[in-house]
Amino acid sequence: MRQRPSFWYAAPAFAFFALFAALPMVLVVFLSFTSWDGLGTPQPNGVDNWARLADDGQAYDAVGRTAILMVVSWLVQTPIALLIGVWAAGRQRSRAVLSSIFFLPLLLSTAAIALLWKVMLDPNFGVTQALGGPLGDIQFLGDPSIALYTVAFVITWQYVPFHTLLYQGAARAIPRNLYEAATIDGAGRVRQFVHITLPQLRYTIITSSILMIVGSLTTFDTVLILTDGGGPGTASRIAPLHMYITGFSGFEMGYASTMAVLLVVVGTGLSLLVMRVTGYRSMNSQQEGA
Amino acid sequence: MFRRSRTRPLIALVAMVAAVAACGTSGPSSGGGGPFKVWALQDPVLNPIEKTSIEGAGGALETFGNDPYKQKVRVAIGSPNAPDVFFNWGGGNLKEYVDAGKIEDLTPVLDSTSGLKDAFLPSVLNGAKIDGKYYGLPMRGMQPVVLFYNKDLFTSAGVQPPKTWDDLLKLVDAFKGKNIQPIALAGSQAWTELMWIEYLLDRVGGSEVFQNIRDKGPAGWKDPAVLEAATKVKELVDRGGFGTNYASVGYDVGGASTILAQGKAAMHLMGSWEYVNQLGQSPDFVKNDKLGWVTFPSLAGGKGKPDTVVGNASNYYSITKSSKSLDAAKKFVSTALNDEKYVQSLIDAGDVPAVTGVKEKLAKAANSQYTTWIYEQVEKASTFQLSWDQDLPADQATKMLTQLQELFLGKITPQAFVDALAQG
Numbered sequence: 001m002r003q004r005p006s007f008w009y010a011a012p013a014f015a016f017f018a019l020f021a022a023l024p025m026v027l028v029v030f031l032s033f034t035s036w037d038g039l040g041t042p043q044p045n046g047v048d049n050w051a052r053l054a055d056d057g058q059a060y061d062a063v064g065r066t067a068i069l070m071v072v073s074w075l076v077q078t079p080i081a082l083l084i085g086v087w088a089a090g091r092q093r094s095r096a097v098l099s100s101i102f103f104l105p106l107l108l109s110t111a112a113i114a115l116l117w118k119v120m121l122d123p124n125f126g127v128t129q130a131l132g133g134p135l136g137d138i139q140f141l142g143d144p145s146i147a148l149y150t151v152a153f154v155i156t157w158q159y160v161p162f163h164t165l166l167y168q169g170a171a172r173a174i175p176r177n178l179y180e181a182a183t184i185d186g187a188g189r190v191r192q193f194v195h196i197t198l199p200q201l202r203y204t205i206i207t208s209s210i211l212m213i214v215g216s217l218t219t220f221d222t223v224l225i226l227t228d229g230g231g232p233g234t235a236s237r238i239a240p241l242h243m244y245i246t247g248f249s250g251f252e253m254g255y256a257s258t259m260a261v262l263l264v265v266v267g268t269g270l271s272l273l274v275m276r277v278t279g280y281r282s283m284n285s286q287q288e289g290a
Numbered sequence: 291m292f293r294r295s296r297t298r299p300l301i302a303l304v305a306m307v308a309a310v311a312a313c314g315t316s317g318p319s320s321g322g323g324g325p326f327k328v329w330a331l332q333d334p335v336l337n338p339i340e341k342t343s344i345e346g347a348g349g350a351l352e353t354f355g356n357d358p359y360k361q362k363v364r365v366a367i368g369s370p371n372a373p374d375v376f377f378n379w380g381g382g383n384l385k386e387y388v389d390a391g392k393i394e395d396l397t398p399v400l401d402s403t404s405g406l407k408d409a410f411l412p413s414v415l416n417g418a419k420i421d422g423k424y425y426g427l428p429m430r431g432m433q434p435v436v437l438f439y440n441k442d443l444f445t446s447a448g449v450q451p452p453k454t455w456d457d458l459l460k461l462v463d464a465f466k467g468k469n470i471q472p473i474a475l476a477g478s479q480a481w482t483e484l485m486w487i488e489y490l491l492d493r494v495g496g497s498e499v500f501q502n503i504r505d506k507g508p509a510g511w512k513d514p515a516v517l518e519a520a521t522k523v524k525e526l527v528d529r530g531g532f533g534t535n536y537a538s539v540g541y542d543v544g545g546a547s548t549i550l551a552q553g554k555a556a557m558h559l560m561g562s563w564e565y566v567n568q569l570g571q572s573p574d575f576v577k578n579d580k581l582g583w584v585t586f587p588s589l590a591g592g593k594g595k596p597d598t599v600v601g602n603a604s605n606y607y608s609i610t611k612s613s614k615s616l617d618a619a620k621k622f623v624s625t626a627l628n629d630e631k632y633v634q635s636l637i638d639a640g641d642v643p644a645v646t647g648v649k650e651k652l653a654k655a656a657n658s659q660y661t662t663w664i665y666e667q668v669e670k671a672s673t674f675q676l677s678w679d680q681d682l683p684a685d686q687a688t689k690m691l692t693q694l695q696e697l698f699l700g701k702i703t704p705q706a707f708v709d710a711l712a713q714g
Contacts, residue, residue: 037684038364039390058692123535124549141478142538144699228478232537233695248361250688 025264031257038251049258059259061234062242065148069238070216072152073159077212078205081160085167086197099168106161114225117154141227144235151223151236158222159215163208170204171197206278210271217267220244239263325350326374326615326622328607329366331359335566336430339635347622349375367392367610374613375623380417380426380606381681382504387608388420394609394616397423399624409628413674414644417603426606427623431641432668433561435485435601438568441582443470443556451584455493455522458587462531465556471533473526474555476541480691481679483698485559486526488600488678490519493589497598497673504681508714515593516711520697520704527698537699544571551575559586561601562664565657566640583660585667599667600675604644637661644668686714 032049034042053059088099105113120127121140129136140150178196187195198205220240223230229245230237237245240263247256328344330337332353344351352373354362359377366372367387378384387393400407407415410428418426439451447468452458465472476482491499495515503510526532533555539545547564549555551572558564565583569576588596607627609619626632628645636643637655642664652661668674679687693710696702702710 037386039368039386039392118540119543121538122543122545123538124545124554139535139538142535144537144701147538227538228540231478231695233699233701234692235699245688245692248357250685251364252685 028257028260028264031254032261034254034257036253038253042254045254049255052255053258053262058234058237059239059242062237062239065237066217066239068148069152069155069219070213072149073155073216074209074212076152076156077160077163078209080156081163081208082167082201082205084160085164086171086193086201088164088168089171102164103161105158106165108158110158110221111225113154113158114222117150117157118226121150142232144232147227147232147235151226154226155216155219155222159212163212166204166208167201170201174200202278206274210274213270213274214267217263217270324615326613326618327352328375328377328622329354329359329363329373330377331356331605335639336636336641339632339639340429342635343626343629343632344622347626348618349622368612372610372612374615374619375607375609377429378418378426378606378608379602379676379680380604381676382683382687383680384418384425384606384608385420386683388425392611393425394611394613394620395423396425396427396609396620396623399620400424400427403624406624406628409645411644411646411668413668413671414603417674417676418606418608426608427627428604428644429607429623429627430605430643431562431636432604432644432664432674433563433602434599434664434667434671434674435489435559435561435586436564436583436664436667437557437559437586438550438564439557439582439584440550440553440555441580443553444582447556451582452587453584455587455589459526459529461556462526462529466530470553471549471555472557473531473533474539474546474550474558475532475536476539476546477532477536477695477698478538478540479542480695481677482541482546482560483523483694484678484691485561485600487519487523487694488675489559489586490522490589491515491594492598492600492673492675493586493592493594493596494519494522495592496594497675500675500678500681508686508712511708511711517704517708520707523697524700524704527700532698547571551581562642565660569640569657583663595672597671598673598675599671600677602677602680603668603674642668 031042033044033046035045035048036042084102088095088102108116118141119125123129123139123142128138128140139146141147174197178200179192182192182196218240219238223236223238223241224244227236230241239259243256243259243263246252246259250256326349328340328349328351330340330351330353332355337351337353341351363373363376363378367376368390372392378387384393411432414428414432415424417428418424437452443465444451447464449461449464450457452461462472488500495513495518499510499513499515502513539549541547541560544567546555546558546560547567548571550558551568565576565581568581575581585596585599607623609616609623613619633643633645633648634651637648637651640657640661642652642661649662649665652658652665655661675681679691681687682690690711693702693707697704697707
C-alpha cells in the first residue's frame with residue numbers, strides 16, 4: 001500500500017500561508033479597531049471605524065461599483081471563454097495558430113495591458129482618435145458613465161485567455177464515447193453542447209466563476225493605471241481602490257484596514273455561497289460508472 | 291516504493307525559514323559612523339547634482355519614485371531605518387512629522403550660522419516654518435504656477451495674453467469660435483485642477499482664506515470666498531474653457547503639454563517645470579520662441595492681491611530627530627545648499643534656486659529670459675501659497691482632491707463642494 005506523504009511536505013506551504021496571508025490578516029483586523037496615520041503607534045478607537053464605514057456614502061458607492069464590475073465581467077467573460085475554450089479543445093486545422101493568438105494577453109503583465117489601453121484610448125492621441133468617426137467622439141475613459149465599463153472591457157480582454165485555458169483543458173477531458181453515443185442517438189452539435197459539454201464542464205464553470213468573482217473583488221492595478229486611480233472623479237473608484245486611496249494617500253490606515261476586513265469577509269462569503277449553491281463541495285462525478 | 295524521509299524536508303523547511311527571516315532584516319541598517327543617508331525623489335536632471343553635493347559632505351543618496359517615495363518616507367520615519375536627511379515639500383505635509391516629534395528643529399542652526407538665513411528668499415524659507423520654527427532648508431529651485439500660452443495661436447487670433455479674469459473669459463470665447471481648445475487641462479490628475487482653484491481663491495478672498503482653513507480646520511471652507519472661487523471654476527468649465535475631453539487627459543504622459551505645443555490648445559496653467567518639460571518634449575516649440583508665459587490674471591473686485599503666487603515654493607531637506615549622524619547632517623544642510631557650485635549646477639540644469647542674489651547668474655545662463663522672470667515673480671510675491679494637497683494633512687488633502695474632481699466633472703455643485711469639505 002502506498003503511504004500518504006508526510007505532513008512535512010505541506011509545512012513550507014503552511015509556513016508561507018501563515019507568514020504572508022494569516023499574519024497580515026490578523027494585523028489588519030487589529031488595525032481596523034485603531035486610528036493610525038502611519039506615524040507613531042496605532043491608537044485603539046473601538047468601533048469608530050466600523051461606525052464610520054456604515055455611514056460612508058463613498059464606500060457604499062465603491063462597493064456598488066465593484067458589484068457592477070463583478071457582474072459585468074462574469075456575464076461577458078463566461079460565455080466568451082466557454083465558447084473559445086470548447087472550440088480550442090477541438091481538432092480543427094486553424095486551432096493551434098488562432099489559439100496562440102488568443103492567448104497573447106496572458107503573456108503581458110497587468111501594468112503593460114493597462115498602459116497599452118490607456119494610450120490606445122487617449123482622447124487626443126489614441127487609436128480611437130486616429131480612426132475618427134463616431135468612435136472618436138466617445139470618451140471611453142473620460143465619460144463618468146462609460147469609464148467603469150471600459151475597465152470591465154479591459155479586464156475581460158486580459159482574463160478571457162486564462163479562463164479559456166481552463167475550459168480547453170476541461171473540454172479535452174470529456175470522454176469521446178459520450179459524443180459518439182450521442183451521435184448514434186441522432187443528437188446534433190447544439191444538443192451535444194447543451195446536454196454533454198455544458199454538464200461535463202459544470203465544475204469548471206464554478207471554478208472559473210469563483211476565480212472571476214474573487215478576482216473582481218480584488219482587481220486593483222488595472223484600474224489604478226488605466227483611469228489614474230479611479231477616475232474620472234470617482235467613476236471607476238472600486239472598493240479596493242477606495243481602500244488604497246484612504247490608506248496610502250490619506251494615510252488613514254485604521255479606516256482603510258476596516259474596509260480591507262470587509263472585503264475579506266465579503267470575498268470569502270461569496271465564494272462559500274457559490275460553492276454551497278452549486279454543490280461544488282460534493283464533487284459528484286458527472287460520468288456514470290466512473 | 292515510496293521511501294519516507296523525515297530529515298530532507300526538515301532541512302528544506304529550515305533553509306526556507308532562514309531565507310524568510312533574512313528578508314525581514316535586509317535593508318540598510320544605520321549604524322553610527324557610516325555615511326549619513328539622504329532620501330530624495332528620483333529626478334534624472336537633479337539627482338547627479340544632489341549626489342555630488344551629498345557625497346562631497348560624506349553622505350549617501352538614495353532615490354525613489356514619486357508615489358512610492360511618499361509612502362516609504364511615511365513608514366520609515368520613526369523606524370530604525372529612517373533616513374538622516376530627507377527631501378520634502380514643507381508645509382502641512384512636513385507639519386505632520388513635526389507634530390509627531392520626528393523632525394529636528396533647524397532654527398538654532400540658522401541662527402548660529404552667519405549669513406545662512408539671509409542666503410534664501412524669505413517667502414521660500416518660510417515654506418518649512420512651522421509654529422515659528424524652521425524645520426527644513428530649501429534644496430532646489432522654486433516652482434510657482436504660471437499661465438503658459440501658445441504665441442502663434444494668440445498672434446493668428448489677434449489677441450493678447452490675459453491680464454484680468456474677464457480677459458481670460460473673452461479669450462475662451464474667441465478660441466472656441468476658432469475651434470481651438472482654449473485651455474489645456476490634464477484633468478485625470480486632480481492636482482492640475484487644483485492650481486485653478488488655488489489661484490482663484492487667492493484672487494477672490496486673499497491668501498488668508500486658505501491659511502485659515504489650514505490652521506483652524508475644515509470649517510474654514512465655509513468662507514464665502516471658497517464658494518465664489520468654486521463657482522468661477524464651474525463657470526469656466528461650463529463655458530468650454532477646457533474643451534470636452536480633459537477628464538481623461540493625463541499630465542505624466544504629456545497629454546496636456548503636447549496639445550499646447552501642437553497648437554490644439556491655447557493656454558495651460560502649470561508649474562514652472564512645464565518649461566523644462568516642453569524643452570525636452572517639443573524643443574522647437576520653445577527654441578522658436580512660441581511658448582509664452584504670464585502671471586495668473588487679476589480679478590476685478592477680488593480681495594486678494596494680484597501678485598501672489600501658488601505652487602511649490604521649493605523642496606526642502608529636513609533632518610530626522612532619531613538620526614545617529616545629527617552633526618554631520620546639520621553641517622551638510624547648513625553649508626551645502628547655498629554653496630556656489632551647487633547653486634550654479636542647479637542654474638545650469640534650468641532650475642531657479644531660492645537663493646538670494648542669483649539674478650545675475652541666472653541672466654548669464656541658458657533660458658535666462660524665463661528663469662529671471664520666474665525669479666522676479668517669486669521675489670516680489672506678497673505670499674507664496676504652497677499647493678493645497680501638500681499643505682493640508684494627508685487625509686483632508688485626499689478628500690479635497692476627490693471633491694475637486696467631482697466639481698470639475700459637474701457631478702457636484704459649488705455649494706455641495708463647499709459643504710462636503712466643511713464637513714471635514
